[in-house]
Amino acid sequence: MAQQQYSQYSSRLILVTTIVIAIVLIVVIWPLSLIGKGSVKTGSSDDADARIQPVAKLELAKATAAKSDGKPRDGAAVYQSVCMACHASGAAGAPKAGDKAAWAPRIATGTTALVKSVTNGKGAMPPKGGAADLTDGEIKGAVEYLVGLAK
Ligand code: HEC
Structure with a gap:
């Protein structure tokens, strides 16, 4: 046996x-x-551009987020420039935006706890979602935006 x-x-x-x-x-x-x-x-740069495109897009997203003109960005803008990279597709095990079942237990922990997770990073999510220049208010706005999508 x-x-x-x-x-x-x-x-x-x-x-x-x-x-x-x-x-x-x-x-x-x-x-x-x-x-x-x-x-x-x-050696053809066109091909190289095409091949690194997905990575380049992610870098671009980071660069856009870093280009702050001093004015706070609203939740939707922060989500689109930083958080969407993972939360739109569910990449790296991120709870997918709008997925009620994935978000319900997290929402139950309260906004403060969620904001803290984003600020400090959690699992595969880097601190501040990788955009170190985000203010606390911008993070809170983005969290509220994400939570709103799953309600
Ligand atoms: C690099 C990918 C990535 C980016 C960028 C990212 N996240 Fe996440 N996020 C994750 C992953 C993965 C998890 C699941 C972490 C876990 O539970 O282990 C997560 C979890 C969360 C949670 C739930 C935390 C909890 O306590 O359960 C919130 C809220 C969140 N993200 C918000 C955001 C916001 C807001 C941004 C943009 C500022 C963002 N994320 C950017 C990958 C990412």
């Missing part, structure tokens, strides 16, 4: 290993094999 369980376990391990190797081959080796065939031109 124990022997059978072990062999079941090891065949599952082999399957998982095979999948991991296949992913590595596809992600790493396949693009490399395209270099030189003309599909991926090394």
Whole structure:
């Protein structure tokens, strides 16, 4: 019995290993094999721009948030420039904006606790959602905006 369980376990391990190797081959080796065939031109800045676009967008979002003209931004503006990067899609396990079930237990802890989580960071969320220049008022506004979407 124990022997059978072990062999079941090891065949599952082999399957998982095979999948991991296949992913590595596809992600790493396949693009490399395209270099030189003309599909991926090394040194072409256009291609590089296209490939880094998702990252560049996120950086852009941060830059926009940092460009404060001194006036406090309202909750919606802060959400769109900082928080949306994770909370619109649910990236990194973030509770998705408007997802009532995901937000209900968090809302139950109260706005003060939620603001504190954002200010200090929680789990995969960096302090202030990664925008260090946000004021306490702006964070509160963004939290209230997010909470409002889930009500
Ligand atoms: C890098 C991705 C990311 C960004 C940017 C981000 N969050 Fe989050 N957020 C998360 C994740 C992940 C969690 C879940 C944390 C956990 O419970 O472990 C979370 C949780 C929360 C919570 C619930 C906290 C709690 O105590 O349960 C609130 C409120 C929140 N975020 C608001 C914001 C606001 C407001 C912003 C923008 C200023 C923001 N988030 C930006 C990833 C992000």
